[in-house]
Amino acid sequence: MKTGIATVSISGNLEEKIEAIAEAGFTGIEIFEQDFIADIRSPAAVGRRIRESGLEVMLFQPFRDFEGLPTALRAKAFERARRKFDVMQELGCELMLICSSVHPEALGGIDRAAGDLAELGDLAASRGLRVGYEALAWGRHVNDHRDAWEIVRRADHPNVGLVLDSFHTLARGIDPETIRRIPGDKIFFVQLADAPAIEMDLLYWSRHFRNMPGEGDLRVTDFMRAVMATGYAGPVSLEIFNDQFRGGSPKTIARDGYRSLIALMDDVRRQEPEAMSGVPPLPAPVSVHDTAFIEFAAQGAALTALEDLLASLGFQRRGRHVSKAVTLWQQGNIRFLLNAETTGHAANAWTVRGTTICDIGLSVASAEDTVIRAEALGAQPFSQPIGPGEMPIPAIRGLGGSVMHLISEGALSDVWDVDFLPEDAATPEAGLTRVDHIAQTMSYDEMLSWSLFWTTLFDMQKAPMVDVVDPDGLIRSRAIAAPDGAARITLNGAESHKTLAGSFLADGLGATIQHVALATNDIFATAEALKARGFEALPLSPNYFDDLSARFDLQPEQLDRMRAASILYDADEHGEFFQFYSKPFAGQMFFEVVERRGGYAGYGAPNAPFRIAALKRLQRAKDMPTV
Numbered sequence: 001m002k003t004g005i006a007t008v009s010i011s012g013n014l015e016e017k018i019e020a021i022a023e024a025g026f027t028g029i030e031i032f033e034q035d036f037i038a039d040i041r042s043p044a045a046v047g048r049r050i051r052e053s054g055l056e057v058m059l060f061q062p063f064r065d066f067e068g069l070p071t072a073l074r075a076k077a078f079e080r081a082r083r084k085f086d087v088m089q090e091l092g093c094e095l096m097l098i099c100s101s102v103h104p105e106a107l108g109g110i111d112r113a114a115g116d117l118a119e120l121g122d123l124a125a126s127r128g129l130r131v132g133y134e135a136l137a138w139g140r141h142v143n144d145h146r147d148a149w150e151i152v153r154r155a156d157h158p159n160v161g162l163v164l165d166s167f168h169t170l171a172r173g174i175d176p177e178t179i180r181r182i183p184g185d186k187i188f189f190v191q192l193a194d195a196p197a198i199e200m201d202l203l204y205w206s207r208h209f210r211n212m213p214g215e216g217d218l219r220v221t222d223f224m225r226a227v228m229a230t231g232y233a234g235p236v237s238l239e240i241f242n243d244q245f246r247g248g249s250p251k252t253i254a255r256d257g258y259r260s261l262i263a264l265m266d267d268v269r270r271q272e273p274e275a276m277s278g279v280p281p282l283p284a285p286v287s288v289h290d291t292a293f294i295e296f297a298a299q300g301a302a303l304t305a306l307e308d309l310l311a312s313l314g315f316q317r318r319g320r321h322v323s324k325a326v327t328l329w330q331q332g333n334i335r336f337l338l339n340a341e342t343t344g345h346a347a348n349a350w351t352v353r354g355t356t357i358c359d360i361g362l363s364v365a366s367a368e369d370t371v372i373r374a375e376a377l378g379a380q381p382f383s384q385p386i387g388p389g390e391m392p393i394p395a396i397r398g399l400g401g402s403v404m405h406l407i408s409e410g411a412l413s414d415v416w417d418v419d420f421l422p423e424d425a426a427t428p429e430a431g432l433t434r435v436d437h438i439a440q441t442m443s444y445d446e447m448l449s450w451s452l453f454w455t456t457l458f459d460m461q462k463a464p465m466v467d468v469v470d471p472d473g474l475i476r477s478r479a480i481a482a483p484d485g486a487a488r489i490t491l492n493g494a495e496s497h498k499t500l501a502g503s504f505l506a507d508g509l510g511a512t513i514q515h516v517a518l519a520t521n522d523i524f525a526t527a528e529a530l531k532a533r534g535f536e537a538l539p540l541s542p543n544y545f546d547d548l549s550a551r552f553d554l555q556p557e558q559l560d561r562m563r564a565a566s567i568l569y570d571a572d573e574h575g576e577f578f579q580f581y582s583k584p585f586a587g588q589m590f591f592e593v594v595e596r597r598g599g600y601a602g603y604g605a606p607n608a609p610f611r612i613a614a615l616k617r618l619q620r621a622k623d624m625p626t627v
């Protein structure tokens, strides 16, 4: 299956776009005319450059306002088409996209448009070219692929076909099933884009908010299933107009695009197997069963402080690595590794960020399948030398240089037995059972990349975006979770460096984990146990508890206990949620303790502004520990 992407989808100049597109693994490129005109090279030189980079020039676009014009304007439109055909021949591109007219003088009329396209088809055929007609969702007379198809059908010309674009069909709410009745060989090209479900003017939505399939809310998979069912055998190409992408890194956007297309076609293969014999099978999105471990890079005094904090949270040192300066701290099913090595990935992470979470281990249905799928989606494998007697654990690079280890369900216990010399647990635990969620902080621009990373590799779904108010700016937050809640990630995107999340980022380099939430089955008992160990919870404003008693039906006695232990509360139609936080450590990381009751599947988002304000109060009071 040939894959493509329009130059308009990516930032940079034409040269940077070509490099990024080639590197990401696409077969070809759609030349957006503006990108080409802005370049100083001749069409022949640009064509040569693209082919030298290993890409095909799949499509030249857009040719606007062509069909249905009154006589004088019609002649001019044909002259314009001749000039663009010249350019295409020099470029070495044989297919032109004609988008439906928005010209104020366009007359309309299905047969008039069909006649124009048939005549253009003759002109194209005389030069060995073809034209594909696309209905823009805001076209003046033609804004529905069904009408565009009727025009192409009546044009009845071998060099005239249809271009389908998922945005134009899905944004208008047109049922993609209607594509199944179009003959596949009359579909000359397919463009894909997703978009978030927001009510707005179609043109504005399309030109600024499109995103990669899987990043938005449109039914792109259903659209593509219908296309493939027609027998379509041409390229599948991304055409993404997006303000953020225009300012992003060309390579990151191109890699995201490739990841999104491969994952989409794999979904389609799974749901429409009859139509997809040409696409090689991939392991299905992998089930994540739990967080196997979380590894900190920490050294010196900060390491001691972190050990003290973990001890106050009821963790105990349970093992020492057989050959490395790594200790294992455990409670229930939660394992923290504290890595003080002076070489390797953890040491590099420590050099760059100071104390930081440098690695996470996920317990998955199959580590091998995860690596195969990740690499097919464009992820880099990760490995470093293993010490004597150590077990090799499959690993991949996440985004931005992060590392993720993958442990198959059955192999989990072996790792700890083989790699660590056990130590006895001296004191009882404090009721923490497992990792509830991991919170990644990132700049807002990285959020789509990360949500795509998690949802394409793993069997995880994204929840709607939530706005969280920081006293100094807005944080956009989105949860990604496995269907049974066995693994949960929250992505927090900061737009301003003045926000708590933003200042955390300014201190480090790109996305990283800012906090880890640990689950208990009895938050009040856990709070007591931690207090006895010297743990200090993040203090909250008394006003918070007054407001809680106004909003919820809480027993006064329960409210008093929550106030005393700084426990926040939320509830929805599914259940209840209790949470408290540690004070910040190592700069601005912190721990959270949560108890879910009933089917509550959220993260206490209504409480986030009060947690942020409390953290900022501490920050301002210069009360932050100096670890």
Ligand SMILES: O=C(O)c1ccc(O)c(O)c1
Pocket (backbone or CB within 6 Å): 061, 062, 097, 099, 134, 136, 165, 191, 206, 207, 239
């Ligand atoms: O926004 C536009 O004008 C435009 C142009 C060409 C396309 O293929 C398209 O989908 C939109």
Ligand SMILES: [Mg+2]
Pocket (backbone or CB within 6 Å): 134, 165, 191, 239
């Ligand atoms: Mg299009």
